[in-house]
């Protein structure tokens with residue numbers, strides 16, 4: 380299946396697609412590193428409120444998609460749209476021209492990203508990690524940012540750790556702070572780049588639980604890259620299998636995990652789900 384049916388009903392109990400425009404759209408996007416083509420005229424869409432997981436072999440371009448959206452990587456060709464606006468371009472006299480720094484900053488503020496390595500500020504308390512960007516970049520009053528920060532810490536179950544420093548927390552707790560921090564700027568879209576792969580196995584569950592709650596209780600758009608297939612199956616409305624910088628196959632978790640159509644998808648899933656076979 381190459382395109383999600385826009386009138387599909389529900390998945391995981393959520394009405395995800397009905398009548399909604401794509402909030403993310405990659406239109407024939409090319410990304411190269413030197414001669415290495417990482418995204419090969421990629422067409423890809425995520426609808427407003429949809430939870431989409433990208434899976435695929437190492438090097439297939441999964442993280443690059445997230446990094447492009449976060450404006451951490453430029454594109455070589457094509458157009459990326461966020462909320463209907465070009466991300467890496469601006470309109471001038473009906474022509475697309477390269478985006479200004481100001482445009483990039485404004486577009487970026489619609490997205491929050493959770494990184495594999497947490498990326499917390501080590502010299503700031505947990506609460507300050509959450510208030511810094513809203514106060515310094517978003518112009519939010521300190522008291523308001525602290526109130527919102529405490530609400531987010533409450534949500535990820537860490538309100539009692541507000542005055543600690545990151546190194547005093549476990550990896551799982553640090554990543555829960557990472558999630559709260561990404562939410563602090565009130566993004567419309569949350570990106571997760573292998574959020575549990577740097578964690579000891581016993582700490583994975585607490586982080587996945589927080590992400591699952593976010594997915595179930597909020598109308599956020601979520602785009603995830605994860606190797607946790609069981610989790611991907613539970614949390615996603617749609618799974619995209621990437622291979623060599625393109626979408627090889629996409630569909631509901633049921634379609635992808637129980638009846639993949641492409642041989643490449645079958646082989647990949649077999650390798651990750653039954654590694655000892």
Ligand SMILES: Nc1ncnc2c1ncn2[C@@H]1O[C@H](COP(=O)(O)OP(=O)(O)OP(=O)(O)O)[C@@H](O)[C@H]1O
Pocket residue numbers: 412417435436437438439440441442443444
């Ligand atoms: N800054 C860079 N310079 C050169 N090559 C890069 C750079 N970033 C990524 N690449 C290459 O681009 C390809 C795609 O990388 P990407 O991180 O998107 O893959 P991925 O599908 O997320 O893989 P993994 O599952 O291993 O994280 C890889 O071959 C990688 O080596």
